[in-house]
Amino acid sequence: MKNFTQPEAIDLDASEKALLETFKRNEGNSLKILLGIYKGHYLKLFLSIMFFAVKHSPVWVLPIVTSNIINTATNKPDNSGTIILINILIMSFFVIQNVFSNYIHTWLYAKTVRGVEQGLRSSLVRKLQQLSITYHNEMQSGRLQSKIMRDVEQIETLSSQIFITVLSILLNICVAFGVVIFKSITVFLFFVATIPVAVCLMVTFKSKIKRYNSDFRREMEETSVRVMEMVELIPVTRAHALEKQETKKMDNQLGHVAEKGLKLDMIQTYFSSVSWVCFQLFQVICLGFTGYLASRGKISVGEVVMYQTYFSSIVNQVSNVITLLPTISKGLESVDSIGDILLSHDIEDNRNKRKVKNITGDIAFDHVTFQYPDADTPVLSDLSFRINAGETIAFVGSSGAGKTTILNMVIGFIKANSGKVLIDGMDLTTLNLQSYRSHIAVVPQQSILFSGTIRENITYGMDNISDELLNKVIKAANLEELINSLPDGLETMITEHGSNLSGGQRQRISIARAFIRNPRILILDEATSALDTISEKKIQEAIHNLVQDRTTLIVAHRLSTIRDADKIAVVGNGGLVEFGTYDELMELKGEFYRLKNLQI
Numbered sequence: 001m002k003n004f005t006q007p008e009a010i011d012l013d014a015s016e017k018a019l020l021e022t023f024k025r026n027e028g029n030s031l032k033i034l035l036g037i038y039k040g041h042y043l044k045l046f047l048s049i050m051f052f053a054v055k056h057s058p059v060w061v062l063p064i065v066t067s068n069i070i071n072t073a074t075n076k077p078d079n080s081g082t083i084i085l086i087n088i089l090i091m092s093f094f095v096i097q098n099v100f101s102n103y104i105h106t107w108l109y110a111k112t113v114r115g116v117e118q119g120l121r122s123s124l125v126r127k128l129q130q131l132s133i134t135y136h137n138e139m140q141s142g143r144l145q146s147k148i149m150r151d152v153e154q155i156e157t158l159s160s161q162i163f164i165t166v167l168s169i170l171l172n173i174c175v176a177f178g179v180v181i182f183k184s185i186t187v188f189l190f191f192v193a194t195i196p197v198a199v200c201l202m203v204t205f206k207s208k209i210k211r212y213n214s215d216f217r218r219e220m221e222e223t224s225v226r227v228m229e230m231v232e233l234i235p236v237t238r239a240h241a242l243e244k245q246e247t248k249k250m251d252n253q254l255g256h257v258a259e260k261g262l263k264l265d266m267i268q269t270y271f272s273s274v275s276w277v278c279f280q281l282f283q284v285i286c287l288g289f290t291g292y293l294a295s296r297g298k299i300s301v302g303e304v305v306m307y308q309t310y311f312s313s314i315v316n317q318v319s320n321v322i323t324l325l326p327t328i329s330k331g332l333e334s335v336d337s338i339g340d341i342l343l344s345h346d347i348e349d350n351r352n353k354r355k356v357k358n359i360t361g362d363i364a365f366d367h368v369t370f371q372y373p374d375a376d377t378p379v380l381s382d383l384s385f386r387i388n389a390g391e392t393i394a395f396v397g398s399s400g401a402g403k404t405t406i407l408n409m410v411i412g413f414i415k416a417n418s419g420k421v422l423i424d425g426m427d428l429t430t431l432n433l434q435s436y437r438s439h440i441a442v443v444p445q446q447s448i449l450f451s452g453t454i455r456e457n458i459t460y461g462m463d464n465i466s467d468e469l470l471n472k473v474i475k476a477a478n479l480e481e482l483i484n485s486l487p488d489g490l491e492t493m494i495t496e497h498g499s500n501l502s503g504g505q506r507q508r509i510s511i512a513r514a515f516i517r518n519p520r521i522l523i524l525d526e527a528t529s530a531l532d533t534i535s536e537k538k539i540q541e542a543i544h545n546l547v548q549d550r551t552t553l554i555v556a557h558r559l560s561t562i563r564d565a566d567k568i569a570v571v572g573n574g575g576l577v578e579f580g581t582y583d584e585l586m587e588l589k590g591e592f593y594r595l596k597n598l599q600i
Contacts, residue, residue: 054101166321176191283308366422370409383575391551393551412433443525
């Protein structure tokens with residue numbers, strides 16, 4: 001078999017480095033981070049804004065055209081027909097061009113935003129691949145899924161509000177004020193009087209909306225976690241007739257979401273209602289004010305309509321800003337949320353570490369001590385032992401004794417608090433773990449399969465595997481009978497979590513996936529625990545053939561399956577209680593002998 005070479009350590013490309021730098025440099029300032037996310041796309045955004053202004057121009061021209069036509073109809077000049085026709089043609093031109101300018105604006109904007117959205121999700125996925133196993137064990141998968149999908153979607157929505165809605169609001173306000181300044185300073189000063197009211201409203205409600213939105217987002221993340229757990233537990237729930245209890249538990253959680261959502265909805269509604277009432281009153285006052293000016297001959301009748309239209313536009317735009325605050329708050333919360341992942345320092349850093357091209361498989365623990373962060377005592381204490389290349393070592397002991405901890409330290413998932421784990425005499429902490437892991441294979445207790453064909457699951461991560469090699473592995477893993485019994489053979493699709501296969505079949509596929517890599521170090525963490533007696537015997541025969549000339553570490557609860565191991569290590573009390581061959585430990589009549597008799 002050919003050695004499998006794993007890709008080099010994951011390196012960030014230029015855009016991802018810039019994204020990470022944006023989050024670091026502007027940590028705590030969500031708005032600056034949002035603007036920084038679009039670095040490199042500013043030209044497309046600028047052009048999009050230009051075409052947005054062009055496509056939106058009919059809204060600004062219409063009040064002027066309306067005013068001109070009303071004044072013409074009121075004053076009745078000799079060329080009134082010509083004046084009205086010119087105004088109609090001008091308005092028609094501005095309306096028709098909207099089709100073309102709107103298409104170009106949308107294409108530029110959508111291409112930019114969708115590209116940034118993809119880049120954000122790609123960066124999050126890449127960072128998750130770099131974060132330590134400890135981080136993943138502590139962070140619930142439902143929360144991570146919510147950050148990748150929901151939070152990035154909220155950022156896209158925030159971008160839409162800022163680059164389209166807020167832009168539209170600002171342009172409408174600026175044009176309206178510009179025309180009013182040109183026509184009448186008196187009316188302009190009246191318009192400006194509305195600004196302090198808007199500012200006071202936003203300051204009053206901003207902090208409450210942000211707090212309620214944060215509570216709602218956290219509750220949604222928690223619900224995402226609970227839903228995933230509920231779905232995974234459905235077989236257990238159904239088997240024990242616990243549907244009512246599980247439904248009640250989920251109803252309680254959904255009740256919390258509804259409660260937080262209701263609070264958020266009510267503060268938003270109250271905010272919107274107060275602002276709407278204030279600005280509608282201003283509109284009524286504006287109508288009276290401009291009507292009074294017209295009656296005094298200060299402005300024309302057509303200008304009354306024009307000012308009222310522009311003031312109505314300004315009022316609506318300010319109201320829209322206020323209405324948008326909750327959405328903007330949600331988006332900025334989501335920026336902080338994905339920053340939790342991108343700025344996490346709990347990563348497996350392989351930079352500038354020694355890359356391993358080949359290993360023989362010697363393993364040594366040199367005075368290793370390890371204690372889990374939430375534990376009161378070390379699970380391993382001053383542990384020292386050696387495994388020679390090519391040996392098969394079985395680890396046994398009670399649950400929680402530290403067997404899986406030893407395996408995880410050999411894989412490099414966790415690091416010793418003190419002491420060293422040596423591979424061929426090299427300290428594991430000094431090695432590039434990705435290059436090292438290309439020489440090992442792991443079969444966990446719970447087989448992990450993905451939705452795809454059996455072939456894809458066996459050859460996962462490997463290219464150009466010959467049919468000859470694949471068939472050899474299938475035969476060695478005792479999968480021939482299963483493959484031949486399926487109509488589509490190796491191309492049979494595996495459903496989610498391999499639910500269309502038995503536990504033994506899933507585990508044999510996992511074993512085939514490990515063996516096709518031709519590892520120098522093979523790790524079997526209770527790999528036969530899910531098998532029936534007949535399947536277990538077949539797998540034991542396959543393992544006996546395939547462990548030859550490679551270092552194998554086995555954790556097993558069924559002590560009958562490890563009789564042929566070169567050495568057996570009984571783990572307990574922070575170290576190795578006993579260490580020797582099967583026969584030696586049975587003759588010793590110690591802990592292993594006691595455990596063996598318990599299984600008879």
